[in-house]
Amino acid sequence: MNVAVIGAGWAGLSAAHTLKKAGCAVTVYESGHQPGGRARSVQSPDLSKPVDNGQHILLGAYTETLALMKSCGVDAAEHLHREPLYLGTPNNTFRLRPPRFPGGRAGMLFGLLGALGLSWQSKYHLVRSLYQLERKHWKISPDTPTLSQWLRNQKQTHAACKYFWHPLCLAALNTHPDEADAQIMANVLKDSLGNRHKGATDVLIANDLLTSLWPTQVCRSLNLHLSTPIRRMTRSKNGFCLNDRYEHAAVILATSAHSAKKLLADLPECNDGKTLHTQLSTFEYRRIATLWIELTQPWESLPPRPMLMLEDDPKQHAYGQWLFNHAHIKGSRNRNLLAIVTSDANVLESLPREKAVHYLLNQLATETGDACPMPTIRGHTFVVEKRATFAATPNLARPAAQTPWRGLWLAGDWTDTGYPAVLEGAVRSGLTAAKHVLVGRVQSCL
Structure with a gap:
């Protein structure tokens, strides 16, 4: 045919x-x-090597992608940095590190109990909501179509939403929780937290171009x-x-x-x-923005994690949501690279590019103030994908x-x-x- x-x-x-x-x-x-x-990939005259048009991540639960790599003769262990899920800010205001064993929901529950930056009330309601969601086979009632509505019904605290639910929603759905389809978010949780296979929640980051x-x-x-x-x-x-x-x-x-x-x-x-x-x-459609920064040397004094959370607050001109540090990506082709990602970047639409870059760099300096000073910036490029993704809204x-x-x-x-x-x-x-x-x-x- x-x-x-x-x-x-x-x-x-x-x-x-x-x-x-x-x-x-x-x-x-x-x-x-x-x-x-x-x-x-994109080539910028301000960077020494090409970069991806955005900083993408994979999960250990992405079975079809990993199987496809294997069928092409590509060794995932050689091309992907792999580590257990870690959610944490550069200044350790919040830190969640689920143990390697047990994995899945049980591992996440243990991680939540030991999380830094959440009250016991926050931890209780978080653990309870995940437990109930699994008991209901990861199905959410149509009466609570958006994630924000479901979170209110589950009595999630402000801190739990800020440090757990909102970052995960933006990373997975690229849609604000006020608009995001709660059931699609539950589907993502089912295949990661609800997956009993070892390593399903692992984060996988390419050490070369995708x-x-x-x-x-x-x-x-x-x-x-x-x-x-x-x-x-x-x-x-x-x-x-x-x-x-x-x-x-x-x-x-x-x-x-x-x-x-x-x-x-x-x-x-x-x-x-x-x-x-x-x-x-x-x-x-939703935009995704990535500010690629090339330093004169690796920034190794940050917490030794390739992916850190940033505390976005558009009212304070803090638009970045994730910081990727290639100094801590095993086998990285350019250890001097940083990437600041704004998953739902429509908020940047009205800003001139130079102004957006200025705000992102200021946010980075503010949130990494407790670390050693950032090495000198050699160059940077700002990539905005205008139709990068669609809004994962209810009843779509x-x-x-x-x-x-x-x-x-x-x-x-x-x-x-x-x-x-x-x-x-x-x-x-x-x-x-x-x-x-x-x-x-x-x-x-x-």
């Missing part, structure tokens, strides 16, 4: 890799000059057309015609939801097609992989994966779309 995959992000590449292994003839079309999608994890290896074996935007898709006698030029029996549309809506416009009209168009129109009708048009499938972290807009969701969506194509191939032979 001759299959086209439109989009060379993690969703498209995982689909193409699966189809290629199954013996399909696969062609991948990518509008950009490099693969990777939201996990591509494309080195597996996309580079996959692309070597694919018929990949870079800088080839697909602007038109129509029905043809044997399947689909792209740009009035490329004929394919089946297509996996692995672009953003915004781009997918445009490409579907020239297909034959049908009722289910109108429903899909409506679904694709309801997404609200995300489309399935199947479309009303036979032979056309959708893939992307915005499809109905049960996950928020994370890399694992993108990989899973690509695998799902590829499996549908393969099932269709078998059925056509019967």
Whole structure:
């Protein structure tokens, strides 16, 4: 079967890799000059080496991504810094360090009991809420659609929300708890805290560019057309015609939801097609901002953790939420790097870039005041992804992989994966779309 995959992000590449292994003839079309999608690299004249367009993390629970790496012959232990989940501020105002054993929810409960910066009242209600959530099989009543509503019902204290729930929600869903779908957050907790497999809650950070994890290896074996935007898709006698030029029996549309809506416009009209168009129109997008800072030497005097929490407070012009210190990432290709991440960066939209950078650097200096002085800054670059993710709001009708048009499938972290807009969701969506194509191939032979 001759299959086209439109989009060379993690969703498209995982689909193409699966189809290629199954013996399909696969062609991948990518509008950009490099693969990777939201996990591509950028080159800045102010930095000595390329960096990712954002500081991404993986979790030990991301089973499909790790399996994909293994199938490509990539050793995760060599390319990923791995350590148990740690939540803590640079000045140790808050510190949560679950033990390695026992893992999962039990480990988190032990960690919460020993957490620094939470009262016993906060710890009690936190532990109680997680225990009850597991007893209910990680299902949240529709009566409490947003995470903030659920937290109020669970009597979570201000400190618990500030240091535990809000950071986790922003990191996982890139959506403020006042808007975030409580059930999607529960799904994330189920696959991490509720996962009894050892290391499910571990944090995994690439020590090189994300494309080195597996996309580079996959692309070597694919018929990949870079800088080839697909602007038109129509029905043809044997399947689909792209740009009035490329004929394919089946297509996996692995672009953003915004781009997918445009490409579907020239297909034959049908009722289910109108429903899909409506679904694709309801997404609200969120920005993610990353300030990459290159120092003249590694900043080793900070707490020896690659990922630290920052206390964001937009009213005080403190917009950073996470600090990544590559001095403490095992095998890092550039130990002089720092990254300040703002997961829900729409709040920065009205600020000039220079002003945003100024505020982030001031926040960093304020919150690391108890550490040794930061080494001299060699250079920095500010990367803002305008459509980095979608708002994971309640009752958001995300489309399935199947479309009303036979032979056309959708893939992307915005499809109905049960996950928020994370890399694992993108990989899973690509695998799902590829499996549908393969099932269709078998059925056509019967």
